[in-house]
Structure formats: C-alpha cells, structure tokens
Amino acid sequence: MEEQLPTTMTYKPKLLLVDDEESILNSLRRLLRGQPYEVLLATSGAQALEIMAQQPIDLVMSDARMPNMDGATLLAYIHQHYPDTTRIMLTGYADPSAIIKAINEGQIHRYISKPWHDEEMLLTLRQSLAYQHSERERLRLVQEAWDQNEKLKQLNATLEKHVAARTSELQQTADMLDLAYEELKRSYVTGTEVFSLLANLRLPPAKQTNRQIIELVRVYCKLHGLDEGTSRDLTMAAALYNIGKLSWTDSMMSTPSDLLHHNDRERYRGYPKQSESLLMTLDPMKDAARLILHHQERWDGSGFPDRLKGAAIPFGSRLLKLAVDFIELQRGLILERQMNSDEALVYIRQYAGRLYDPELVEDFIQVCAAYLSDVTLADPTVKVLTTRDLVAGMILARNLNADNGMLLLNAGKVLNGPLVEKLIAFEAMESAKYSIFVKVPEEVEGALLETS
Structure with missing residues (x-):
C-alpha cells in the first residue's frame, strides 16, 4: 500500500532539487508534475543555499557530485543550519566516501541511485515527507504538552496561593471562633462567680463558703500547673457546688449536716444531683456539673449519690470535696463546733482513706498552708497533741479557743506544769476534747525521748 501524505496539510510541501545537470532537473520536474508539491530547482550548492535563505524548504534532494560544493557538503551545511529540512542524496556513482560524509555529516534521510525508478522515487519522496510531517506533529504535540504543563504549573501555583489564602482566612476565622468560645467560657466562669455571691446571700457572713472554696481551688490549680480547661471547670464547680441548696429553708441552710x-438528711443527700440538673442544660457547664454531681462521693464508697469508690470518683470531685469540707468544717456546716483551719486539716487527715483520697490529703494540706497564713499543720515541727500529752516547755503554735469561741491561750505561749493542769481541768469541766498545736523545742524533745 502506497504511503500517503496527511490530508490535513494546508499547503504544498516545498521540494528543492539540486543538480548541476539541467537534464536531470528537467526529468525530475516532469516526474513530479501533477504531484502535490511545490518544486524549486538549483544547479549548484550556492544557488540552493540562496533559495533556502529566502524561504522554508521541506525537502532537499541533491546530486552527490557537483563542482565547487559537492552534495555531501551542501547537505551537511543544511543539516547544521536547517535541521528540520529532510535531506536525500542522489548519485550515479558508487562513491563510498561521499556517501559516508553525507550520512555522518548531512544526516541524510535516504540515498537514491541514478538511474532511478520513477515509482520508487515517488514512494521515497512521499514516505520522507510523511515521516517529516509525523515528526513535526510529534514535536508539536510535545511542545503543546510542555506548554500545557507550564500553564498547569502556573494554574496550580495560582490555585495553591488561592487555597493558601483561603486556608489562612478560614484559619483566622477558626482562631477568632476559638477565641470567642474561650472568651465565652471565661465569661461563664465570671458569671458563675457572680451568681455564687448572690446565692451566698441566703447565708449569714459567718456561714458563707463559695468565695474561699473558689480561691483555694485556684491556688491548687496554679501550684500544680493544671491546664486551663481543668482549672476552669474546677473554678465553676467551686462557685456553684451548692446551688442545689437554694430551695432549702433558711434554717436548713445554716444547720450542720450532722445535725439534720x-x-x-435525705434532702441534703440530694443536693449534688439537684445542682447538676440545674447546670446540665448549659453546654460550657457540663464538665463542671459532673464534678459537682460526685463531690460528695467518699473514697470508701459510702458517699452519694452513686456510691462511687476510689479512683472511680473523678479527680476534680475528689479535690472539690477536700476544699468544700475544709471550708465548711470551719463554718460549722458539717459539725456543730466550728473548727479552725488546722483542726479542719487534722479532721481531714484523720479520715484519709475513708472520706478522702489518701494520696491527695497531704498535698492538699501543703496547698492550704500556701493559701492561708494561719495553717501550721504543714510545718513538720508542729505536733497535734491532747491536753494530757502536753509537757512543760512546749510552745503553742496557734491560738487555743474553747468550744464556745473564747480565747484560752495565745499562740507563742510557753507551757508550764501548772498551766497544763489548768487546761486539763478546764477541758473536763467543759466536757470538751481539745487538739493542741504545739512546737516542741529540741531540749524538750530530748527529755521526752529519755523518759520514754
């Protein structure tokens, strides 16, 4: 099947025929008459180059032996300066050196011997031009693909910039929303504290607890580096832990829980659940509400409302119970007798492992010492003794008050034998049992050891 030129060509390929014999050129021109080519003729290499300088040529077929510039030299020059032009050598002599030069330097496409066969000549030209067209199309497609890739790269770069810009905008929006949400949470904290102050108005000043519990919880969070979310939840829980008590009578509000x-008493045991129910509808309060729900659970499982035990009690609830009981013991809301801060801590230490997390108690005592200047229990040199354990030479570490609040002895008082006897007698007369916070000088400690 004969090779056909592509039908998509919009112009006639230009052929330049070069030979110093005009008869050869005329024969070739007659052969190509009627073919879809534009045929140009040149009788020398110099003339051929003049023509090529004036217009693009698709194919050059040159005779090998010509005066001044042979065909191999001409085709080599064309290869160097017009590499897209197809090159064919036409010769009637077996000249290996000329053929080798044409192949090596002129990069010829085909070699045709004289005399030629017309059909073979036409087929060779069609195949050469078809190959040239397909190669040009391949190069065009390669270039087009490269151009498209470059455009795609530019589009991708532009898209990436747009995406980056949009992502930045979305990130800024998200950051603003986060800030707004954090501000909302902080506003809730402030709101809960304000509301807790209003709730405290139900109680006389001597019975109010929320402000001190809030401050104590904050000191704990700060000293232990708790994260902002945990600190926020604990603060809100401390502010509103007793909101479920607001429906109580004034009398019940101020009565110690042990005397209910x-x-x-059943109503008292329901207040954590009541407090949690009031707060659960507020989304930012849900975690704080859970801490409030379980802050009356006990380490040994005897607490309420769910009788949780040990580590099953949320950490924040265990801490909140310590803070609540520490303050409420001093306000007379748990026992009939109001305790001082050290007595409240002695009570908490006594019930470590039963009511309170034993691993939190000593740590909590240190926090109380950092929060309150009158706490002496954290000092390792301070001992808590009964009146019958006192000996002369011991020094009171804090004021000693009777159960009715009357000051008996000032902190710093050095005890002597008669004073100790008076304290024992007064305690028996009042049917009381005092906890005495004393410092023991080294010489007294040494005497005690020798006696023992």
Missing part, C-alpha cells in the same frame, strides 16, 4: 433530721 431524717427527712432533711
């Missing part, structure tokens, strides 16, 4: 009668 049966019906009131």
